Amino acid sequence: MNEKTHTPQPAGCEGCPMHHTANLLRLGVDMQDWDYLVTLAGNPNTGKSTVFNALTGLRQHTGNWPGKTVTRAEGGFEYADTRFKLVDLPGTYSLLSTTLDEEIARDFILFGQPDVTIVVVDATRLERNLNLVLQVLEITDRAVLCLNLMDEAERHHLKVDERRLARDLGIPVVPTSARYGRGMDELVKAVHDVATGKVRPKARRVQTLPSDLERATLKLERRVQAAYPDLPNARWVALRLLDGDERIQEAIREGDLGDLSRGEPLEDAMPRETASEVA
Amino acid sequence: MDSTPNNVENLLTEAQSLRWDVGGNIHEQLVEAIYTDAARIADRAVQRPDTPERFDLDRTIDRLVTSRLWGFPIMALLFTLIFWLTISGANVPSGWLATLLLDKLYPVLKAGAAAISMPWWLDGLLIDGMYLATAWVISVMLPPMAIFFPLFTLLEDFGYLPRLAFNLDRVFKGAGAHGKQALTMMMGFGCNAAGVVATRIIDSPRERLIAIITNNFALCNGRWPTQILVATIFIGALVPPYLAGFVSAMSVVAIAMLGVLLTFVVSWALSRTVLRGEASTFSLELPPYRPPRVLQTIYTSLIDRTLYVLWRAIVFAMPAGAIIWLISNVQAGGVSIAEHLIDFLNPFGLLLGLNGVILVAYIVAIPANEIVIPTVLMLTVLTSGLTGFGEGAGVMFELDSTADTFAILQSGGWTLLTGVNLMLFSLIHNPCSTTIYTIYKETGSVKWTTISALLPVVMGLVVTFFTAQIWTLFTG
Numbered sequence: 001m002n003e004k005t006h007t008p009q010p011a012g013c014e015g016c017p018m019h020h021t022a023n024l025l026r027l028g029v030d031m032q033d034w035d036y037l038v039t040l041a042g043n044p045n046t047g048k049s050t051v052f053n054a055l056t057g058l059r060q061h062t063g064n065w066p067g068k069t070v071t072r073a074e075g076g077f078e079y080a081d082t083r084f085k086l087v088d089l090p091g092t093y094s095l096l097s098t099t100l101d102e103e104i105a106r107d108f109i110l111f112g113q114p115d116v117t118i119v120v121v122d123a124t125r126l127e128r129n130l131n132l133v134l135q136v137l138e139i140t141d142r143a144v145l146c147l148n149l150m151d152e153a154e155r156h157h158l159k160v161d162e163r164r165l166a167r168d169l170g171i172p173v174v175p176t177s178a179r180y181g182r183g184m185d186e187l188v189k190a191v192h193d194v195a196t197g198k199v200r201p202k203a204r205r206v207q208t209l210p211s212d213l214e215r216a217t218l219k220l221e222r223r224v225q226a227a228y229p230d231l232p233n234a235r236w237v238a239l240r241l242l243d244g245d246e247r248i249q250e251a252i253r254e255g256d257l258g259d260l261s262r263g264e265p266l267e268d269a270m271p272r273e274t275a276s277e278v279a
Numbered sequence: 280m281d282s283t284p285n286n287v288e289n290l291l292t293e294a295q296s297l298r299w300d301v302g303g304n305i306h307e308q309l310v311e312a313i314y315t316d317a318a319r320i321a322d323r324a325v326q327r328p329d330t331p332e333r334f335d336l337d338r339t340i341d342r343l344v345t346s347r348l349w350g351f352p353i354m355a356l357l358f359t360l361i362f363w364l365t366i367s368g369a370n371v372p373s374g375w376l377a378t379l380l381l382d383k384l385y386p387v388l389k390a391g392a393a394a395i396s397m398p399w400w401l402d403g404l405l406i407d408g409m410y411l412a413t414a415w416v417i418s419v420m421l422p423p424m425a426i427f428f429p430l431f432t433l434l435e436d437f438g439y440l441p442r443l444a445f446n447l448d449r450v451f452k453g454a455g456a457h458g459k460q461a462l463t464m465m466m467g468f469g470c471n472a473a474g475v476v477a478t479r480i481i482d483s484p485r486e487r488l489i490a491i492i493t494n495n496f497a498l499c500n501g502r503w504p505t506q507i508l509v510a511t512i513f514i515g516a517l518v519p520p521y522l523a524g525f526v527s528a529m530s531v532v533a534i535a536m537l538g539v540l541l542t543f544v545v546s547w548a549l550s551r552t553v554l555r556g557e558a559s560t561f562s563l564e565l566p567p568y569r570p571p572r573v574l575q576t577i578y579t580s581l582i583d584r585t586l587y588v589l590w591r592a593i594v595f596a597m598p599a600g601a602i603i604w605l606i607s608n609v610q611a612g613g614v615s616i617a618e619h620l621i622d623f624l625n626p627f628g629l630l631l632g633l634n635g636v637i638l639v640a641y642i643v644a645i646p647a648n649e650i651v652i653p654t655v656l657m658l659t660v661l662t663s664g665l666t667g668f669g670e671g672a673g674v675m676f677e678l679d680s681t682a683d684t685f686a687i688l689q690s691g692g693w694t695l696l697t698g699v700n701l702m703l704f705s706l707i708h709n710p711c712s713t714t715i716y717t718i719y720k721e722t723g724s725v726k727w728t729t730i731s732a733l734l735p736v737v738m739g740l741v742v743t744f745f746t747a748q749i750w751t752l753f754t755g
Binding site for chain 2: 127169253
């Protein structure tokens with residue numbers, strides 16, 4: 001597991017949900033009866049749907065993303081008297097380019113601010129899958145890596161050092177074989193720990209940018225941070241702006257990014273019922 | 280809070296200027312940094328088995344088909360094989376269908392019409408016009424499509440196409456287009472309408488438009504018969520008989536290759552002018568090779584592709600047949616409308632190294648490229664006053680021997696230049712109306728549909744004009 005960082009938080013409380021209720025309503029997710037929002041990201045062919053089914057069982061239904069013809073599955077699960085809503089994102093290889101699926105996944109993590117993002121990866125194709133993981137970690141710290149298809153990795157005599165991986169990525173890593181239900185309890189516990197603030201991941205940021213780009217990113221990151229003091233991913237926003245991302249430029253002009261930074265009124269952000277239990 | 284509108288614009292302006300300072304392709308630098316990080320982390324975390332690498336068939340095939348040295352020769356070989364199978368395999372069933380629909384069914388229909396004493400004009404319009412045009416499209420189009428599409432789908436199913444896209448990605452990216460355009464271009468070799476539908480796999484609208492506009496430069500099935508016939512008559516005749524088949528086949532391949540070249544050139548030009556932008560990066564997963572499911576593949580490709588495309592062609596061929604019959608039979612001042620049109624367009628056609636007949640045939644054949652050659656022959660017979668061929672004015676027909684066709688064309692004043700330019704114009708002209716309609720359905724834009732239709736025809740006119748002028752310069 002990941003080392004826990006117990007730095008005192010200036011604002012908010014340890015166990016308070018992060019998710020952005022108003023934005024989520026716009027994204028078609030109603031958090032009325034749920035404590036925390038968990039979302040499931042991952043490459044295609046990693047067994048993401050199997051993980052989704054294993055977590056939710058029969059508590060799931062499908063619909064469309066609002067205004068899009070891409071289907072979305074959502075469901076829920078409970079752990080330690082806490083109710084988690086689970087939203088399955090489209091399977092994508094990255095969050096950088098222009099496809100509709102990638103845009104949906106990216107917008108959901110950015111504007112929905114899920115309390116935990118589970119990234120499902122194929123343990124036998126770790127390198128390729130880590131590309132998406134690193135991009136998710138640029139947007140949010142609150143992630144758990146689900147190292148799936150461990151049974152296949154064993155069959156190919158691959159050994160994956162999950163402790164090392166957890167240290168390098170700065171997030172909890174749980175080896176699973178969702179097909180056989182293995183590791184699901186540990187996954188749920190890790191999700192719970194991150195959601196409730198028991199574990200505070202400190203995600204790795206991409207480190208090998210060319211020096212010119214790194215300098216420009218740093219400079220712009222400070223400007224973004226100054227404009228939006230509470231934004232958790234100023235560096236990522238800076239990178240997107242440098243890349244000429246029109247969606248982010250628009251989000252800045254329209255004030256969507258400002259909404260995220262400002263957060264929500266406290267009474268809205270408090271979890272219903274279970275806030276006291278968890279905290 | 281510092282995010283007032285003014286500050287927001289400042290932030291965006293600063294981002295823009297930093298973007299210029301950094302220079303280079305930021306997107307690629309970023310993607311590369313992510314890949315490097317991912318590789319490092321994975322390398323530290325994963326311990327591979329100590330046993331030496333076992334022989335891996337998939338990887339060996341992959342190395343071969345995506346190698347810089349062998350990738351393109353293997354691709355050329357595979358596609359030559361598919362085209363050869365399509366061209367040679369389609370002749371026999373095409374002959375059967377033609378015999379059935381034209382030799383057997385046509386007289387029965389005529390006799391039936393006579394038995395119920397149908398007026399001559401209705402009988403002509405329905406049977407000589409609409410029925411024959413449809414029969415022609417079916418007998419010419421159905422067999423090659425029924426061979427090409429399943430073969431293509433089998434290749435797709437086997438897992439070759441992602442490798443192909445991998446090979447071509449670099450070239451298309453250099454042209455500012457999407458690597459997946461390689462796949463849609465391949466579909467276009469079967470049918471441009473299907474190729475345009477296939478561009479749905481390209482997510483970025485800019486790159487998708489480039490793929491749609493340039494798809495027409497992939498020589499489609501409807502144009503192969505024209506190319507092959509004209510090449511056999513005019514190019515094959517230039518060399519000794521034992522070389523004729525090979526040389527004419529090579530000239531058709533050369534035309535197809537010219538189409539590929541034009542695809543790159545026009546994509547490049549578009550991405551630097553009206554469709555400016557950066558080529559988007561995409562991860563292409565090379566799936567494991569799988570044994571194709573032969574029967575299922577044949578079934579679905581017949582239903583999804585062959586019949587779909589054929590149906591659209593038929594829908595457009597029927598009214599075209601009616602128009603051909605009408606302009607050949609409705610007279611003004613003792614001469615049919617077709618002849619008026621031909622006389623009017625002839626000077627213009629000659630300037631392009633073509634002639635009036637060919638231009639009229641292309642206008643009439645906008646609905647389906649398949650009917651160009653029959654229309655050309657029919658109109659030539661009509662204007663040169665030859666007798667003893669075909670059934671009468673406005674009846675589309677095809678001659679059994681290329682010698683007969685040659686005789687007709689020579690009497691119509693055709694030369695080698697006419698043949699060469701017809702092949703060029705057949706490659707570079709507006710898409711058929713089925714494709715135009717499909718482009719409109721896919722883009723939903725009148726503007727882009729118009730551009731897709733007019734750009735190639737203008738290019739074709741320019742190319743044939745200069746070919747003709749240079750030709751006459753050298754031959755006097």
